[in-house]
């Protein structure tokens with residue numbers, strides 16, 4: 001992050017310094033003489049005629065109305081205008097300093113108002129995420145509180161390093177109700193994550209209603225790891241999650257697993273099993289040895305129905321088809337399976353994402369591979385990437401949030417260690433293109449953290465593992481290498497402690513950070 005002048009507080013005293021933002025912006029130029037004070041008469045302005053600007057403005061206004069008690073109407077700003085009095089969210093092609101980079105924005109704070117300019121919807125939401133961190137901590141209050149509401153003067157110019165910045169959550173092993181998932185989505189939105197990958201099916205549970213296949217949820221949704229967690233989302237609840245995420249600038253990416261990790265499906269519909277029998281539910285921690293039958297037409301009729309319904313429910317461009325952990329499947333079988341699935345996903349109008357094991361079997365130029373561990377099929381991943389496949393990197397030893405922070409302490413009873421222990425620094429200090437030697441840097445579409453839930457129960461434990469390491473991975477995904485710095489990160493992260501606490505997030509106060517009072 002480039003900081004041209006140091007300045008902490010202006011006339012309004014307790015403005016949050018604009019150098020406290022996570023992930024680190026490209027450049028921050030504080031101007032202590034230019035703080036803005038939000039007042040009861042203010043409006044939130046949106047470029048006239050732009051639904052994108054209106055969406056961002058509605059989201060911001062709704063965040064601010066409760067704590068401030070101000071009316072904050074959303075009003076239209078004629079194109080080219082720089083409205084005064086409040087916050088303006090302006091969509092202007094080529095308008096932000098970030099230029100053509102999707103998601104770029106510029107945020108200006110002057111005594112006349114706050115202005116965010118971006119060339120796309122995502123950029124406006126990124127500007128709002130920054131502004132959210134620049135407002136006083138009490139902005140997260142769920143009831144009206146006393147002001148003042150200062151915003152530190154100056155200019156932030158910012159753009160993402162990678163277009164895809166994801167966070168994955170496994171609700172198959174441990175089911176989480178809609179309200180908990182919303183809390184998770186709201187937290188990741190603060191750190192400019194723009195994709196939420198929802199892992200909906202696995203051996204231990206099936207979590208999404210499919211109207212043509214009711215037993216998937218009646219039988220497959222009735223279990224979880226250890227038999228303790230059960231449940232599923234109705235299609236209406238799923239739509240609600242999609243909308244909730246989109247209102248925060250996040251695209252939902254659904255995942256339906258196969259051919260392995262399909263035990264909950266074969267337990268519900270025995271015609272998907274090689275021998276046509278329904279196995280008992282799989283409640284164990286590890287993967288099931290049984291999966292979908294590959295040379296068997298009912299499997300593809302099933303996938304066509306499921307993928308068809310999920311595609312119709314999902315406005316975003318991506319559909320994740322799983323495909324991981326297939327060591328015992330012959331490669332001819334995998335080639336058959338993935339080519340059939342690829343045809344189905346494309347026919348339903350979505351772009352396919354598959355775990356790295358699928359890389360060799362898909363048309364590279366039209367598909368995305370998600371890398372999670374070296375040593376399984378490195379050459380295949382490299383050759384797909386060289387042939388045009390784009391790669392999302394989620395290296396288990398850095399970005400798997402179910403790894404324990406440390407192994408030997410009684411206060412870490414949750415999480416696993418198969419990829420090692422991951423302290424905050426390990427989650428922070430890495431470069432996406434270096435996860436696999438020879439990976440072309442231009443093939444990296446982005447970075448995603450993954451929270452698998454075999455070892456945890458409930459949102460509090462999920463948040464303990466996810467935060468604050470997810471913020472470290474978010475900075476890897478957002479910030480340019482020259483903007484990344486461990487000391488700066490831990491200082492900025494410390495300022496998030498009281499915010500996360502105020503928001504009710506059960507984050508872990510990792511010992512490497514000097515958390516301030518109120519964290």
Ligand code: TNX
Nearest residue numbers: 324325355372400402452453
């Ligand atoms: C490996 S990563 C898996 C998951 C587990 C995870 C536990 C991947 C694509 N497969 O099924 O939940 O490890 O860390």
